[in-house]
């Protein structure tokens with residue numbers, strides 16, 4: 001990498017041994033690379049369809065990134081491939097240079113395919129192939145600094161559960177990346193997936209897939225269809241909000257007492273007022289959903305976590321710190337979102353928080369929810 | 373400010389016109405642009421927002437503030453856009469553009485003598501220590 005990075009690195013961060021809960025690797029070589037990880041009949045089908053696996057979900061013109069790509073323009077793999085496609089570069093450029101000791105890999109390519117871009121059978125094959133590709137080509141063993149959030153074919157919950165059972169004992173898997181459909185998370189549709197996640201003590205990670213608000217079947221934002229990238233980008237947090245409400249009031253957290261959820265890249269600033277309203281509603285009308293046995297605050301404290309990126313930046317930084325104190329820093333997990341354009345590097349993130357709070361957000365909280 | 377020095381950064385022909393070039397000088401990484409009249413601008417390659425290598429984003433013009441549904445492109449060869457969160461800066465002044473945040477990137481004067489471009493105003497001490505201030 002260019003020497004610019006030397007200007008940026010902060011060796012002091014290494015003492016924190018940071019855990020990064022959202023890194024986006026890219027399958028080098030695209031769809032062709034996955035052919036080795038699937039039955040021949042399926043590779044024939046994908047070949048015949050001339051399918052390509054781009055680095056992020058193909059956006060329609062309406063929602064195309066205003067600068068042409070959601071990937072950082074200053075990073076390319078040494079072979080000229082997209083940022084995030086070279087494991088050694090991710091290790092050096094993201095992790096070593098920023099004091100990140102452990103990174104959770106969450107590939108969005110199978111996520112978008114599973115949510116909307118492929119059919120149910122296709123996505124089952126592609127999720128399996130993608131999981132096997134990363135375990136194999138990124139040498140994930142469970143003892144190194146990289147862990148995988150495995151992809152699951154959400155359009156077929158039984159197949160998703162089977163995939164969790166196939167890989168759930170592998171120590172390299174630290175979470176399950178569940179690409180959401182336009183079905184709220186409290187819905188019984190997801191029960192087989194939750195049962196399998198609980199069985200293997202793996203948290204469910206939800207993250208925008210790129211298909212959201214664009215393709216039929218994927219989650220939509222409230223109120224209507226956004227008109228451009230900026231509107232959609234801001235509105236995506238609504239999907240997190242609606243799903244958090246659904247998780248709590250559906251009782252699914254009681255039905256699956258071991259289920260833990262990570263809301264990744266949906267933000268967290270909205271969580272405090274949302275919880276106030278949920279709590280008030282529960283106190284008044286608890287009897288409609290009597291399976292909600294305690295305050296929504298308590299469910300969130302026990303079972304839900306939020307990642308930090310993209311960090312909101314109020315004019316007065318103290319206001320954000322106050323908001324973190326109101327939510328509870330134990331609910332936050334540091335995430336970079338590398339190598340996407342809106343990534344937050346640890347040295348520039350929440351750096352004025354007290355050291356103890358930083359330690360929680362950058363390392364300790366993640367150890368308690370990821371299966372490390 | 374302490375003593376400063378002129379630091380040669382190369383023959384002017386080595387800088388293709390209208391393109392961002394990154395050079396190392398005085399402990400800084402600096403983005404340098406040569407214009408078609410052989411004048412130069414130089415700006416530090418570090419974004420004041422969150423430290424990205426600013427000059428590895430795009431360089432050109434941008435959309436000027438406009439009425440709803442209209443687009444007006446302008447400031448060609450003026451705007452340095454950060455490769456991360458997209459903040460825009462004026463190449464000549466380093467001032468952040470169209471923002472409610474008052475951010476500025478350090479810029480450096482460039483002089484040309486006998487076909488060689490020199491960065492001026494680099495602090496000698498920082499240069500000796502190889503320091504990135």
Ligand code: FES
Pocket residue numbers: 419420421422423424454455456457458459
């Ligand atoms: S680091 Fe340049 S805009 Fe954020």
